[in-house]
Amino acid sequence: MKNLIFYLTILLLTSSCSDSQIVIIDEKVSSNEKLNALDSSEVFSVARWHKGDAPPKYAEFKNSELVIVKTKNYESQLQEERHSQLSQLLNEAENGNDILMILNGVEILKEQLHLLKQLKPQDLNSVERLEKGVAESIYGDNARTENVLINTYDLKTDWIDE
Incomplete structure (x- = not known):
């Protein structure tokens, strides 16, 4: 059932695909083919942004629809980076900052x-x-x-x- 929901979501995201749709997977511009090739077990999150609604981070794509996918592996890397940053900040605080x-x-x-x-x-x-x-x-x-x-x-x- 979970895979069916995922594939229906991907189908909806790509079915109304226009020439101005941009696919971003793990912060890299990608293709609909790569999006469709993803297995649902690999995906952490999927978001779609309409023209003009993209977050500031993606301002260069403001005239396009965006499909933004984050994989579980990429999110795991980000979590490790966040944890490292937090540990460093806590050490600084312990040292008097x-x-x-x-x-x-x-x-x-x-x-x-x-x-x-x-x-x-x-x-x-x-x-x-x-x-x-x-x-x-x-x-x-x-x-x-x-x-x-x-x-x-x-x-x-x-x-x-x-």
């Missing part, structure tokens, strides 16, 4: 930072640095020189208080 960390919208207190080491690579959806000015506009006086937003796939944060 003043870093504001926000986990799923909740500020993590200094004495709770060590708990973030419990996060596994597969937990991490994103780890992003915020510029100080942006952080100040959101978090006011709590903003620091370095500000980090961490989002997990499971948005719960109650384990931090345990």
Whole structure:
């Protein structure tokens, strides 16, 4: 059933295919043939963007429809990179750097930072640095020189208080 749903999704994505449709697989421009050749077990996510609606990251394709596919292998690589980045930031914080960390919208207190080491690579959806000015506009006086937003796939944060 899962494979059937996947193939119906791919069929819908490519059936209304126009000459201006761009297929992107794992951040690389690809083809409908490669899209159709993917097995459903390889796919992490699929998104379709209409002309003019593409995210800023894909601004160069704003006059095209986009089909963006991320494979499980590629997402796994990204998760490892995010985890490495988070580990480095936590080490910097342990060594005295003043870093504001926000986990799923909740500020993590200094004495709770060590708990973030419990996060596994597969937990991490994103780890992003915020510029100080942006952080100040959101978090006011709590903003620091370095500000980090961490989002997990499971948005719960109650384990931090345990």
